[in-house]
Amino acid sequence: MNHETKNPSASSGQVCQNCSKDFVIESEDFDFYKKMDVPPPTRCPECRMQRRMCFRNDHQLFRNVDAVTKEEIFSSFPRSAPIQVYDHPRWWSDSWDPLSFGEECDLSRPFFAQFREFIKKVPRASRSILRLSNSDYCDQSGDLKNCYLCFNGGRGENSLYGVTFMDVKDSVDFFQSGKLELCSEVSLVASCYKTFFSYDCEGCQNSAFLVRCDDCSDCFGCVNLLHKKYYIFNKPYTKEEYEREIKKFDLGSYEVVRKMKERMMSMDKQFPEKFFHGSQNENVIGEYVYNSKNAKYCYEAIGVENVKYSQSILAGTSESYDFTNWGDSTELIYECVTCGNESNRLKFCIECWPGCNELEYCIECHSSSNCFASIGLRIAQYCIFNKQYSKEEYQKKVSLLKKHMKEMPYVDARGKSYGYGEFFPPEFSPYAYNETMALDLLPLAKEEALKTGFGWQDPNLRDFEITVRAEELSDHISDTSDEILKEVIGCASCKRAYQIASAELGFYKRFNLALPRSCFPCRHSARTAKRNPPRWQKGFCMCEGGESGKYKNNTIHSHGSKRCENSFETTFSNEKEAIVYCESCFLAETR
DSSP, X not given: OOOOOXXXXXXEEXXXXXXXXXXXXXXXXXXXXXXXXXXXXXXXXXXXXXXXXXXXXXXXXXXXXXXXXXXXXXXXXXXXXXXXXXXXXXXXXXXXXXXXXXXXXOTTSOHXXXXXXXXXXXXXXXXXXXXXXXXXXXXXXXXXXSXXXXXXXXXXXXXXXXXXXXXXXXXXXXXXXXXXXXXXXXXXXXXXXXXXXXEEEESOEEEEEEESXXXXXXXXXXXXXXXXXXXXXXXXXXXXXXXXXXXXXXXTBHHHHHHHHHHHHHHHTTSEEEXXXXXXXXXXXXXXXXXXXXXXXXXXXXXXXXXXXXXXXXXXXXXXXXXXXXESXXXXXXXXXXXXXXXXXXXXXXXOOSSOEEEEXXXXXXXXXXXXSOBSOBSOEEEETTEEXXXXXXXXXXXXXXXXXXXXXXXXXXXXXXXXXXXXXXXXXXSOGGGSHHHHHSOOOHHHHHHTTOOOOOOOOOOOOOOEEGGGSOSBGGGOOGGGXXXXXXXXXXXXXXXXXXXXXXXHHHTTOOOOSSOHHHHHHHHHTTSOOXXXXXXXXXXXXXXXXXXXXXXXXXXXXXXOOOEEEESOOTTSOOEXXXXXXXXXXXX
């Protein structure tokens, strides 16, 4: 079925059906839509991204009930979700047949109306996991051993409280990081060893409170250092001086740690930042993008090529648009969430992997191809609404169904139209907005979320008896006995109950680190708050050629004493207190 586009050889101005803001469809975009045989989008890139993200729970584990045994299980889905949930082993077993839920397409009503009811019928797996060992409290992850509350990651061992990671060992409290060992309270950190309370660093070891430092060892409280050793607050010391001075900072004391965090926040604002986080790129507009080529408006991407409007995608992803989460040797993906692992030509799909091909409007299908509007299939082909067809019947019915979707679109409660080429309406999500990754990246208040058509779930906190408030904990880790493992602590931030795990306490004692005073969700929120959101605007280099009101250059730049004239697209907003430099000026200051 071919979809006509207006003037596909040139850019086209559009008005978003959802937010009513103007957006542009470039000529290269029309080429992609033609290749994928889909109509151009009716919503702007941000609204499309937000809609996809509200279908993914990134870092929460809920208590739910197995639909068969009625036993309590831990699940990606909250108990309030209007779906059937099977415990993970049951879902993957042969005890049930996804094809038994098959039904005919009902062309007397909108496609999405029928599919919404279908979603409620077909069981979903309680968690999305692969090869976990002694890691029952983890989700959206693979190849974990002895891990606790770790999400959206792979290859972890003996680690706790991590989100978005790869190759982590013996670490606690980490986010958007990889190749870590013996690290704690870090985010956007890679290839680090024994590094604590640090942000945006690579190749560092035996250090603490670092910001934007690379290849540094034995450094403390430093910003924008490269290839340094024995530095404290950006000041060099001899080895003997450093070892003497560093003893003055006792990180076993919570009060010392708290004051250091405040000091580093103030110090960070006095140094320039590069206009985007990324390296080893070619022709890239993005944030947190590495080793990529021709990636436009991408956020958190590693090793991708010819990709646009996508977030949280991994190496080997190519020729894809509007793709949120995963990838890995995958191409020709459009408007999908959590798909990948050698999959190709997927459109409007959720949780489809591995080796899936030619799927549309499918959810949690695996090793399947040429399926439309199906859920929970495994090694299947030519299915619509989980009903089996011959190849010829399938092709004929899919063509008819797409035509029907165009002629009879679904209209939601806000009057927004959904025909073929649109991702699922937000109201179809099993999650409330504040239960998804959308809240982390595009935060909304409850009233705003409801007004915009998203769901909201007020916390249903279990009635735990708080035995000690965080403010009442001993200041120093040396004064903390194993009795703390029996305590139910009231979080200093949200007042919710949390506990200290045995492995966690052992880590803090081993490295003389103070106990946290906040629960894991609050600590994670504090880490994510440091990121820029996936919104781009025009920016200008703030380097004035020498001494400005905020920062004095250490070297002479290529533009001399004049103000740098470089401009760029950046996620740094005017409201954020930051000294933003172009790449050349930033590198001149950090080399």
